[in-house]
Amino acid sequence: MGRRPCCAKEMVKRGAWSALEDRILSNYVKAHGEGKWRDLPRRAGLSRCGKSCRLRWLNYLRPGIKRGNISTDEEELIIRLHRLLGNRWSLIAGRLPGRTDNEIKNYWNTYLSKKSQDKTPQKGFNHPDKEKKPVRKSTVEVPKAANCSTAIRTKARRSTTQVVLPEEDGKEGHQSIKTTDQSTAASDGGIIGENLSSSAGQGDDCSDFLKDFDSSELFMSDFLGQADLLQVHGEGIKENNNLIDKDMVENNSSTFSAYNNLLSSDDVILEDSSYAAILESWLDCDSLQPNEDLEINRLACPLDLKEERK
DNA sequence: AACCCTGTCAACCGCTTCGAA
């Protein structure tokens, strides 16, 4: 039997996209919407694999895409998210407005991974954009980010990357959720929370994306899902700090305030695994909607909490 | 000027997951 191939390889064009192809694809998607990628090339008159069309659209042609010039804030956010999530690029990208998983992945692989490997992180390391980052000429005009507040949200439901919760001694596995990184957190990440909160009113991209969160929906939905979470990590949470009671989680009416208390409490001390699990759950939320009433500081709290512990 | 090396990033590939039939 076997799966129908994505496309007849001999029939499709491969490699870089031409400006004409981009225009055709862009026009088609704008007219007919996303989806049905397999049929799209035929319908649109493109000699391309449907997968290729999808990728091109998502990573390049889609409105709102930002390219290059990753800001310091974004960079530090990437570092922190990667420390917690590992190589879950889609999840990370989902929290960076206008950025694609591919771009973040590339950026990490070509630059940030080296930086993170650097055993002697220097304060204010040189950002590639500010250094001598070569500017490659694109074959087409990059679509301008029409609206920077339009976050690119991938579904990011799962990852094949294993989440390895830290051992008691704080050791961590490769590509695991890193929750105990001592080397970079203090030097690189320590100001993230500050950045996120202090720049909230400045139209900064990193804070803009936080504005998209619907806090009540986010935290409530997260907490409704915390029951599962607790089955895995709950004992750790419970035993350590009595922060979240399983019964409380099952009682939906109190979960939101509980979560708020958790996030706003000054003396909250989460075990690393618990922290990672909660943040994980927080990041997994897929139903983020704009809400101007949001308290940016509180949303930044999950990240800050971690840093403050250091 | 020619060649080589290195870094970047768009694109590809194979796999997993989801949802409909």
Add this chain to the structure above:
DNA sequence: GTTCGAAGCGGTTGACAGGGT
């Protein structure tokens, strides 16, 4: 419950540009 198509994801590749010799 099973099958299969569609979509999504992360790892990898390869073309290209720029710098060094």
